[in-house]
Amino acid sequence: MKTIALYLRLSNEDINEGESDSISNQRDLLRNYISSKKDLQDYEILEFIDDGYGGATFDRPALNKLLRLTGKTIDIVIVKDFSRFGRNLIEVGNYIDQVFPFLGVRFIAVNEDYDSNNYKGSTACIDVGLKALIYEMYSRDISQKIRAVQKSKFQKGEYLCTLPLYGYMRCSNVKNKLIQNPETAPVVKRIFELACEGKTATQIAVIFNTEGVPSPYMYHRAKGTDKKRGWKLSSENTIWTNAIVHRYLSDERYTGKQISRKRTKIDINTKKTKQIPRSEWIICEDAHEPIVSRDVWKQAQLVMKPYRSKxxxxxxxxxxxxxxxxxxxxxxxxxxxxxxxxxxxxxxxxxxxxxxxxxxxxxxxxxxxxxxxxxxxxxxxxxxxxxxxxxxxxxxxxxxxxxxxxxxxxxxxxxxxxxxxxxxxxxxxxxxxxxxxxxxxxxxxxxxxxxxxxxxxxxxxxxxxxxxxxxxxxxxxxxxxxxxxxxxxxxxxxxxxxxxxxxxxxxxxxxx
Ligand SMILES: [Zn+2]
Incomplete structure (x- = not known):
């Protein structure tokens, strides 16, 4: 009779995570899977359990026993997900790509919907199988951890961008805190004053260019901070334009608020981002010293309005x-x-x-x-x-x-x-x-x-x-x-x- 081996593993860290990975849960999941598949009936089912072992090492007693029997009495190995089998990318890859195919053993990872039978004779198996593992091991865990840390920093109003918002500079004593930049904060203040006097964004740009106020780009360039952001020299940025003035006038952060997470990555595999609805932004009031009061900011929005659609x-x-x-x-x-x-x-x-x-x-x-x-x-x-x-x-x-x-x-x-x-x-x-x-x-x-x-x-x-x-x-x-x-x-x-x-x-x- 042919044999299916269920491999169940629980590490000490998993126990802290709660019940979802418990041995009995893994067992239920795998047995349900087997009973749902016609071609998996009429097999003898053996269980191999490593309780209290991490996935980084392959030196686990039950796994060793299982691997010794694969290709002899065991025909199919089935696990909940790749990381149950192991968390060492190279070793897992070696088994899935080389050892199991060589021994004629079928490998199934239920959660990742991976079944080596679907990839017979193709090199796609390493791709699909390991992609899932990489995702599982690195991206999901790590990026979620990073995100959680980032989110709590955002909530505390910490400023995490490379370059400080124009008008501000980084505080030398407190990490990720913005303080007013004595050189540029007055410029921002003036933008709002002029707007409230009824000047348009174009008129404000003209005034600054006439007076020789360096554009934000030229300012960063003079300070050598443009390189931090990898800005290329483009003549576009050498003068003030209505677009720059508009952008600052509508930026609510000048009232002391810190607004974070306006955009997020579409998924971990791309660099593309998408906009997040305003209701989900992380807003921290009074995160830094305001350059303009809320009243002035609101007034500026009213003044700007008629010029929005020319x-x-x-x-x-x-x-x-x-x-x-x-x-x-x-x-x-x-x-x-x-x-x-x-x-x-x-x-x-x-x-x-x-x-x-x-x-x-x-x-x-x-x-x-x-x-x-x-x-x-x-x-x-x-x-x-x-x-x-x-x-x-x-x-x-x-x-x-x-x-x-x-x-x-x-x-x-x-x-x-x-x-x-x-x-x-x-x-x-x-x-x-x-x-x-x-x-x-x-x-x-x-x-x-x-x-x-x-x-x-x-x-x-x-x-x-x-x-x-x-x-x-x-x-x-x-x-x-x-x-x-x-x-x-x-x-x-x-x-x-x-x-x-x-x-x-x-x-x-x-x-x-
Ligand atoms: Zn020209």
């Missing part, structure tokens, strides 16, 4: 997000969407008076047209080069497309001429209309022909090379998408005269 709010979606850089000051251009002609502008002038930076302004539609035509130009040159190097026969395509382009240009010239003639009175309106319509039709036909050629080129290119390289895989594109833009473009330089230069992620086929 008629032309900066759009959160834009095709060229973060790509356009002002070549004068280095700042990223911001996108103004809700205006008649959506455009990108260098924001520096908004916050700095007597700014030497030119008011660059790039029309969105013109930018799109420019970028698309530049991309098409690059692709064409690249594909032609590639084909030329491989098969000279395909050169005729290049000639064809160039011919079409020339014709298209001529059409545009003719159209301009028609306008001039109309303006000069050399052409009557009806004739003008008729002739422009003709030109339009021709143009559409030529564009179509050009596109077909480009697609043909693309397919030739793709079939010759199977996986088109770099520019080649984009051949034939007619429209911009955010993904495409992000893949192809590293940066778009915007010069004071509004001229543009694209820095590509691929080799520039025209320049080089």
């Amino acid at each position: 008629p032309y709010a900066i759009a959160d979606y834009n095709l060229f997000k973060g790509l356009l850089k002002c070549e004068y000051c280095g700042r990223t251009l911001t996108f103004f969407k809700n205006i008649k002609e959506p455009c990108y502008r260098c924001p520096t002038r908004r916050f700095v008076t007597f700014c030497e930076c030119k008011d660059v302004r790039i029309n969105e539609q013109q930018l799109k047209d420019f970028v698309l035509s530049e991309i098409q130009r690059q692709i064409r040159v690249f594909v032609f080069e590639e084909i030329k190097n491989g098969k000279p026969d395909n050169n005729r395509f290049q000639v064809e497309v160039e011919r079409l382009e020339k014709q298209l240009k001529q059409l545009d010239c003719k159209k301009t001429l028609l306008f001039e003639n109309l303006a000069d009175g050399k052409l009557i309106k009806e004739d003008f209309k008729e002739k422009t319509a003709e030109l339009c039709e021709k143009k559409i036909a030529l564009e179509k022909e050009k596109m077909e050629l480009l697609q043909k080129l693309n397919s030739i290119y793709a079939s010759e090379d199977n996986v088109p390289k770099e520019w080649g895989k984009y051949a034939g594109i007619q429209e911009l998408s955010q993904q495409l833009v992000a893949e192809l473009i590293q940066r778009i330089k915007v010069f004071p005269d509004n001229s543009l230069e694209i820095v590509w992620n691929f080799k520039d086929c025209i320049k080089d």
Whole structure:
């Protein structure tokens, strides 16, 4: 008759934890599991019990006995969870990955839903099995312990971030306590005073920039504390902006409260965090000296309110997000969407008076047209080069497309001429209309022909090379998408005269 071995273990630490891991509980769980599985009936059941032994060592009497019998009289080993079997990752892994498969022994860990039969002949077993063990051993225990400690620190109002909140500094006598920073606390105080006087966040930023108050980033940089947070030098942070002022104005911690655990990790396997509802924040009143009173803070919130939703709010979606850089000051251009002609502008002038930076302004539609035509130009040159190097026969395509382009240009010239003639009175309106319509039709036909050629080129290119390289895989594109833009473009330089230069992620086929 075949045999199942139940392995039950209880350590002295487990006893302190309560009943859940008691020997009788483990036994019930395992026997229930066995009776629920059809394929586990008709087995003789043996119990191996180590009471009062920790899982770190494998030198346990019952376990030793069990391991001696595995593969001889024992066919299946079943435990409540991996850590019952052992808490030594390498040894547990060795048994599950090597010893048991070699002996033909089936291993089941009920709580982790692990059954070696499900992983026969695959290397996934070590993965699945040990992942569960690692989780069990390190993450659950340790991260819960850390969290518990952290939570009690939060409740006591301790400040656990690396960098002190702007306006404060760490107290040298009391650990994790904030005290007012004599250099920056007055700045915070003034932000609130100005807001209560009715100044907007933008106006406050302008005042500070005019007076030469260092921005929070520049302050940290001067003190050398920027490195603690791993801040990279970005021209974005070198001046005060409405966003910074807004952030401070709405930060309730300036009233002396400590607010912790606003966000939490989604789970222990990722770094991603999620927001926690306000009701679950850990708030400690009077954790540190307030910089502003509660009344002033509330007043500032009221004053700020009307400015929250501006008629032309900066759009959160834009095709060229973060790509356009002002070549004068280095700042990223911001996108103004809700205006008649959506455009990108260098924001520096908004916050700095007597700014030497030119008011660059790039029309969105013109930018799109420019970028698309530049991309098409690059692709064409690249594909032609590639084909030329491989098969000279395909050169005729290049000639064809160039011919079409020339014709298209001529059409545009003719159209301009028609306008001039109309303006000069050399052409009557009806004739003008008729002739422009003709030109339009021709143009559409030529564009179509050009596109077909480009697609043909693309397919030739793709079939010759199977996986088109770099520019080649984009051949034939007619429209911009955010993904495409992000893949192809590293940066778009915007010069004071509004001229543009694209820095590509691929080799520039025209320049080089
Ligand atoms: Zn600029």
